[in-house]
Amino acid sequence: MxxxxxxxxxxxxxxxxxxxxxxxxxxxxxxxxxLSVGLVRDGVSGLQNLPVTSFAFTHDVQRDSAFSRSxxxxxxxxxxxxxxxxxxxxxxxxxxxxxxxxxxxxIDLALFGVQSDSFLxxxxxxxxxxxxxxxxxxxxxxxxAGLQLGDTVTIDRLxxxxxxxxxxxxxxxxxxxxxxxxxxxAWQAIKSGTAPGAALPQRAATEITAVAxxxxxxxxxxxxxxxxxxxxxxxxxxxxxxxxxxxxxxxTTLQLIQGFLYAISALVAGAFFAVWAIQRKPEVAVLRALGxxxxxxxxxxxxxxxxxxxxxxxxxxxxxxxxGALITGSGIPFALSMPSISAAGVxxxxxxxxxxGAAVIRITSVDPATALGGNR
Amino acid sequence: xxxxSAPTASTTPxxxxxxxxxxxxxxxxxxxxxxxxTVQALDNVDLTVRPGELAAVVGPSGxxxxxLLAVAxxxxxxGHGTVTVAGQDMTVPSRRTRTELRRQHVGxxxxxxxxxxxxxxADQLRLPLRLxxxxxxxxxxxxxxxADVGMADKADRRPHQLSGxxxxxxxxxxALVTEPSVxxxxxxxxxxxxxRSHEIVRLLAHEARQRSVAxxxxxxxxxxxxxxxxVYEMVDGKLAASS
Numbered sequence: 031m032x033x034x035x036x037x038x039x040x041x042x043x044x045x046x047x048x049x050x051x052x053x054x055x056x057x058x059x060x061x062x063x064x065l066s067v068g069l070v071r072d073g074v075s076g077l078q079n080l081p082v083t084s085f086a087f088t089h090d091v092q093r094d095s096a097f098s099r100s101x102x103x104x105x106x107x108x109x110x111x112x113x114x115x116x117x118x119x120x121x122x123x124x125x126x127x128x129x130x131x132x133x134x135x136x137i138d139l140a141l142f143g144v145q146s147d148s149f150l151x152x153x154x155x156x157x158x159x160x161x162x163x164x165x166x167x168x169x170x171x172x173x174x175a176g177l178q179l180g181d182t183v184t185i186d187r188l189x190x191x192x193x194x195x196x197x198x199x200x201x202x203x204x205x206x207x208x209x210x211x212x213x214x215x216a217w218q219a220i221k222s223g224t225a226p227g228a229a230l231p232q233r234a235a236t237e238i239t240a241v242a243x244x245x246x247x248x249x250x251x252x253x254x255x256x257x258x259x260x261x262x263x264x265x266x267x268x269x270x271x272x273x274x275x276x277x278x279x280x281x282t283t284l285q286l287i288q289g290f291l292y293a294i295s296a297l298v299a300g301a302f303f304a305v306w307a308i309q310r311k312p313e314v315a316v317l318r319a320l321g322x323x324x325x326x327x328x329x330x331x332x333x334x335x336x337x338x339x340x341x342x343x344x345x346x347x348x349x350x351x352x353x354g355a356l357i358t359g360s361g362i363p364f365a366l367s368m369p370s371i372s373a374a375g376v377x378x379x380x381x382x383x384x385x386x387g388a389a390v391i392r393i394t395s396v397d398p399a400t401a402l403g404g405n406r
Numbered sequence: 407x408x409x410x411s412a413p414t415a416s417t418t419p420x421x422x423x424x425x426x427x428x429x430x431x432x433x434x435x436x437x438x439x440x441x442x443x444t445v446q447a448l449d450n451v452d453l454t455v456r457p458g459e460l461a462a463v464v465g466p467s468g469x470x471x472x473x474l475l476a477v478a479x480x481x482x483x484x485g486h487g488t489v490t491v492a493g494q495d496m497t498v499p500s501r502r503t504r505t506e507l508r509r510q511h512v513g514x515x516x517x518x519x520x521x522x523x524x525x526x527x528a529d530q531l532r533l534p535l536r537l538x539x540x541x542x543x544x545x546x547x548x549x550x551x552x553a554d555v556g557m558a559d560k561a562d563r564r565p566h567q568l569s570g571x572x573x574x575x576x577x578x579x580x581a582l583v584t585e586p587s588v589x590x591x592x593x594x595x596x597x598x599x600x601x602r603s604h605e606i607v608r609l610l611a612h613e614a615r616q617r618s619v620a621x622x623x624x625x626x627x628x629x630x631x632x633x634x635x636x637v638y639e640m641v642d643g644k645l646a647a648s649s
Contacts, residue, residue: 032536033524040524040564316520319481320580321509322537323502399481401516402472402592 033317034334048302049342052382055295056346057353059288059374060366064354066284067370068363073280074271076140076169076204081149084253085122085270086110086241086262093265096273097124097204097239102262104236109260115249116256120148121238123217126207126275129183129192135176137183139168140204143217143238150242152211157196160211165195167211169202177208190219190226205275206363214238288374295378300385303335307390311400318398327393335386339379347375427492428620429455429478429588434487436473436643447473448484449643455620455636457587460611462631463624464648465640471624474640475590478622479512480504492587509538513581513619515591515610519573521565527552527576528561531583545584555579555609571602575609582613589614591623595630607633 087100110119123143144150202209222234253264436448476482531548595603607630
């Protein structure tokens, strides 16, 4: 530490340039983390907020589009409700629709068809809960998009009219579309394309997207046994995120970019400290000749790398948070999450240290005898 | 001149306790290179330097002078022979042990000082005191020692703010700060003018006597030999007392 700190101070311009590169990577990492969390929230917050542990879809359903493809018979709900460890089972319907308010505001909605008296019926922060046949409860983000409590929306092509009676307590989105909870019967009519006033076909009245299952507290549910009994295919809640439109592609892309950033960070730190280590060879030879052990020299070099990386990442994260605060709420799916940002920051420091360590290890091979003669 | 040394007055170190506190090299040989091409850097070298004695080693480039210092300071291990500093064997196989012995008993003065660019003159002296474990961190007061070598007013200056002579003074002080038994000095006047060269070697002779340190100085500069107690000549790895 004695020499490391003094060298950082002495060659501050050189270290500042290197630190700036790491700090920029940290800024980028914070932005990516914010986008990642924001996209996840925008993609599946509607599912995350459901008090559900698993969904039972049609047998052999295509997993990445289960919500749009699955059709389950209503009788499966009772079958699931009778399974050991299941606290609740309720029908769940899902479909995306285009709507327009009477004021002409166009808005897309992800309809969650639920029974008004089931455990899926959401709490509200404004208005009233589900109850009336045409009443819907929408995500607060729908208000940001121009919807108002009391508005009536008309579903394109079908003409079904729904009235906004309540607003959920937190953001509920699905596939980047605002969620609207709708009574199951209304959802079945919309899903089957039944025009307003027409009778609901017998078959449509028994069809739902999936059975939403909630396990009893502390108990696990044998999903395979339940599927066998009900003729369904279950996905845990987290697995069901992958069935949200675009979710897997988006998260995989961002994870890939983050992975590359980690690798770039390690390479940049490694390259800088490799050059630094080569430049320091004569000094290291003197240090060794003076009696510094290999461990002392390595500790000093790694301490230097750690101080530089930690300071640069801290500055970068600070700048990233400030930029993120400006972006949040601007319409871009962006959300700052301290746990994920902290993890990213620690990851950058650790991988940078690995890169630096791989570079400075070469100083252990410096021959102290080269400090003698005209070698310097 | 014989191929083996004929040191002046100290040829039987085993009989003489004070010699054991200095540097004793016996029948030391060192080869560089591989089986295909080898260079005999040191050839059966004997050398004894007592505490307080300043011994000079002169000789042409490539004669083995730096190799002599490297072996004496435990930087290199000879193929044959024994080296003791303050009675400690500097030829032990363990590099870690040799490093520890060097830290405790040997001081190096390099060409042009070889100071670390990031450190002030005072920090150059503090550094060797911090290289070992905390329990072994003892030595002289750096500022006091800087004052002894006439550098008290430049304690806060870095190497690039010092002249060649000043750098060398700091280098000498750095080598002395751990109170070593042996000082190994490599071409201390290589980058200095005549006046500065005399000043530096006078300082070395003074410090050697005052602190009872055995000093081996490798030099090309015959002008400064007047300050040395003994002078050796090295040619093709062989050391002999100079006429």
